[in-house]
Each structure stands twice: as structure tokens, then as C-alpha cells.
Amino acid sequence: PIYLDNHATTRVDPRVVEAMLPWFTEAYGNAGSVGHAYGHAAREAVEQARETIAGAIGARPGEIVFTSGATESNNLAIRGVAERPRRRGDHLVSVVTEHAAVLEPLERLARGTHRLSLLSVEPHTSSQAGVVDPQQAAETIDSDTCLVSVMLANNEIGVIQPLAPLASAAHAVGALLHTDATQAVGKLPIDVEALGVDLMSFSAHKLYGPKGVGALYVRGRDPIVRLAPLVVGGGQERGRRSGTHNVPGIVGFARAVELCTQTLEEERRHLRTLRDRLLAGLVAQIPDLRMCGPDPATTARLEGNLNVWIPQVDGETIMLAAPQVAMSSGAACSSADPEPSHVLRALGLSADEARCTLRLGVGRFNTMAQIEQAIEAIGDAVHRLRKG
Numbered sequence: 523p524i525y526l527d528n529h530a531t532t533r534v535d536p537r538v539v540e541a542m543l544p545w546f547t548e549a550y551g552n553a554g555s556v557g558h559a560y561g562h563a564a565r566e567a568v569e570q571a572r573e574t575i576a577g578a579i580g581a582r583p584g585e586i587v588f589t590s591g592a593t594e595s596n597n598l599a600i601r602g603v604a605e606r607p608r609r610r611g612d613h614l615v616s617v618v619t620e621h622a623a624v625l626e627p628l629e630r631l632a633r634g635t636h637r638l639s640l641l642s643v644e645p646h647t648s649s650q651a652g653v654v655d656p657q658q659a660a661e662t663i664d665s666d667t668c669l670v671s672v673m674l675a676n677n678e679i680g681v682i683q684p685l686a687p688l689a690s691a692a693h694a695v696g697a698l699l700h701t702d703a704t705q706a707v708g709k710l711p712i713d714v715e716a717l718g719v720d721l722m723s724f725s726a727h728k729l730y731g732p733k734g735v736g737a738l739y740v741r742g743r744d745p746i747v748r749l750a751p752l753v754v755g756g757g758q759e760r761g762r763r764s765g766t767h768n769v770p771g772i773v774g775f776a777r778a779v780e781l782c783t784q785t786l787e788e789e790r791r792h793l794r795t796l797r798d799r800l801l802a803g804l805v806a807q808i809p810d811l812r813m814c815g816p817d818p819a820t821t822a823r824l825e826g827n828l829n830v831w832i833p834q835v836d837g838e839t840i841m842l843a844a845p846q847v848a849m850s851s852g853a854a855c856s857s858a859d860p861e862p863s864h865v866l867r868a869l870g871l872s873a874d875e876a877r878c879t880l881r882l883g884v885g886r887f888n889t890m891a892q893i894e895q896a897i898e899a900i901g902d903a904v905h906r907l908r909k910g
């Protein structure tokens with residue numbers, strides 16, 4: 523099948539695999555065992571990777587903590603701030619359209635010691651659909667707020683949040699700003715200083731790297747952000763995340779970031795061309811089809827993202843009728859959860875409308891020929907289902 527589910531995960535770039543291979547079978551040392559050449563080489567590789575990744579996001583190497591992925595990074599950022607021994611304030615602020623890996627740790631805290639405010643977003647009728655209202659954010663953030671967590675790019679509708687006003691509002695009261703940038707790193711130019719963030723989560727498998735490795739950027743000066751660790755043990759990552767380093771994974775992560783950085787603008791143009799053709803082709807086949815999320819002509823949106831609403835036709839049913847295309851429907855990315863997408867619901871779609879959607883994620887390895895085939899396959903499936 524044609525792979526159009528690049529928000530769920532991406533194919534590992536063969537150049538990444540190549541960079542990883544020696545670290546399994548030849549240079550297999552533990553980065554903590556620096557008393558011999560094996561461990562020393564592993565340590566060097568991890569530190570080199572840290573430098574590459576830090577450089578790509580405008581950070582310093584000491585500000586990068588390696589984790590098992592963005593889920594862990596989000597948990598470490600949120601619980602790490604909220605559960606610090608000498609914390610200020612117990613109010614957490616986030617947005618209704620965040621990923622479950624942000625909402626779940628926040629809601630857990632809110633069932634105990636903390637208070638949680640979730641900001642709403644612009645409705646689907648707006649060209650700014652999915653964008654947080656900075657005014658509402660400024661009114662919600664108060665002197666008791668310790669952390670504001672707002673994602674950079676949404677995994678379902680691709681909307682890119684303007685973080686600068688949120689950073690100002692958070693910093694004005696002494697709160698920290700965390701961003702889940704899992705869908706943005708490798709896809710957009712990122713500079714943590716320009717964004718004004720204190721903590722930023724991201725993951726290798728969304729940017730053509732391996733699964734099971736990610737990072738958390740933790741501001742190291744003005745101010746130094748201190749975190750209560752989630753995983754304790756051998757004290758790796760300066761005590762912020764214990765556990766033997768995933769050396770091949772970390773090496774692959776850095777190589778993947780490096781490749782994204784080298785071809786960023788070229789790739790953005792490629793993805794935009796394919797995405798725009800996909801939308802135009804689908805509209806030609808299905809005239810009542812509507813795009814969900816912000817209008818890319820006026821509002822920042824991930825180039826590779828398309829989310830469409832096809833009235834009266836269930837997304838899951840289209841997926842079954844068009845097995846030649848690997849895509850996802852408005853019933854969220856976790857298959858264990860049959861609920862219609864909370865992101866589309868937050869835009870104001872009814873539960874039934876949210877079920878009649880498809881998320882199409884275009885990626886590096888897609889070609890125009892595949893896009894044409896996908897248009898045919900989805901168009902045919904919808905026509906058959908509507909006739910039937």
C-alpha cells in the first residue's frame with residue numbers, strides 16, 4: 523500500500539540505518555563503561571549526537587536529555603516541573619487539542635495536587651481553525667501557574683501554534699513554557715531561543731529515525747530549569763534520566779536530524795506540492811469534501827498534513843474500501859480508543875462528523891505518482907460507498 527500515515531510514524535531513512543549498524547555489532551559498548559575503548563567509543567558517539575541535535579534546534583549540548591521518545595519526554599517535562607520539591611504554584615495550563623501524552627500526565631496531576639486549565643481553540647469555521655487564542659491564554663495564566671504546555675504542531679490537523687505570546691505570558695508570571703514539538707522538529711526550522719520555550723519534546727521516529735528514542739530540551743540558563751527525574755537509577759543524563767543509553771538509536775536520531783536539517787526547505791516544498799495536489803485531486807473527485815483545520819493560505823500549517831471531512835461517509839469504512847492507501851481516520855491514532863478524535867471535536871465537529879474524516883500524512887518518500895494513485899483509490903472508494 524501507499525504510505526500516507528507519516529504523522530503516525532515514518533520509514534527509517536536507509537542512510538540512518540547505515541549510520542546505526544556498526545553500533546549494534548562492532549562498537550557495542552556501554553556509554554557508561556569508559557574504562558575501555560568500547561565504552562569510550564560509545565560515550566563519544568552519544569556526545570557527538572547530542573551536539574548535532576542541540577545544534578539543529580539552537581540549544582547547547584548540556585540542554586539535551588535523551589529519552590525513549592516523546593511520550594516519555596512529555597511526562598518528564600510535566601511531572602518533572604510539577605513534582606519538584608520546592609515548587610512555585612500548582613496551576614497547569616494547556617490546550618484541549620494536545621496529544622494524550624501531554625493531557626494524560628496533566629490530568630493525573632489534576633486529580634491530585636494540581637489545578638488544570640485547558641484552553642480552547644478557534645473553531646473549524648475559522649481560517650485559523652485550531653489556533654489558541656493568546657488573549658484567553660493571557661487571562662488564564664496567573665500568579666499560581668507553574669507550567670504552560672502548548673504543542674508546536676498538531677498531529678491531526680497540522681496547525682502550528684504561535685508560541686511567542688504564550689512564552690511572554692508564561693514568563694511574565696514566572697511560569698515555564700513546555701512545547702511538544704514532536705511533529706515539528708525536522709519539518710520546520712526550530713530555534714528554542716526564538717520560540718522562547720523552556721522545555722521541548724521531540725522524537726526520532728517522526729523524522730525518519732528509529733522508534734524508541736527521543737529527547738527533551740531543558741533550558742540550561744536564564745533560567746536553569748531543574749526537573750524531578752521520573753526514572754532513577756544509575757544517574758545517566760546527569761541524573762535526569764537513568765538507564766543505559768540506546769547508543770544505536772541515539773546515533774540514528776542524530777543522523778536523521780542532520781538529514782532533515784540539510785534538506786529542510788527543499789523537503790517542505792516537495793511536501794507542499796504533493797499535499798496541495800492531493801487536496802485538489804480529492805476535491806475534483808468528491809466536490810463536497812472539506813478540509814479540516816487551518817487554511818494553509820493564511821495560517822501556518824505543516825506542509826505534509828491534510829485532514830479532510832467527507833460528509834456522510836465513515837472514515838474507517840473508506841479505509842477498508844481503499845486498502846491500497848495506508849492512512850488514518852478521525853478516530854484518533856490510538857486504535858485502542860474508538861472515540862472520535864478529541865481534536866476534531868474541539869474544533870466543533872460533532873462526533874458523527876469527526877468520524878467522517880481522513881488524516882493523510884505526506885512524507886519524504888512519497889512520489890507524485892503515489893499521490894495520483896491515492897486520489898483514484900480514495901475517490902473510487904467514496905463513490906462506491908455512496909452508491910451502495
Ligand code: PMP
Nearest residue numbers: 591592593621623677702704725
Ligand atoms: N506528541 C505528539 C504530538 C505525537 O504526534 C506523538 C506520536 N503520535 C507523541 C507525542 C508520542 O511520541 P512517541 O511515539 O515518541 O512516544
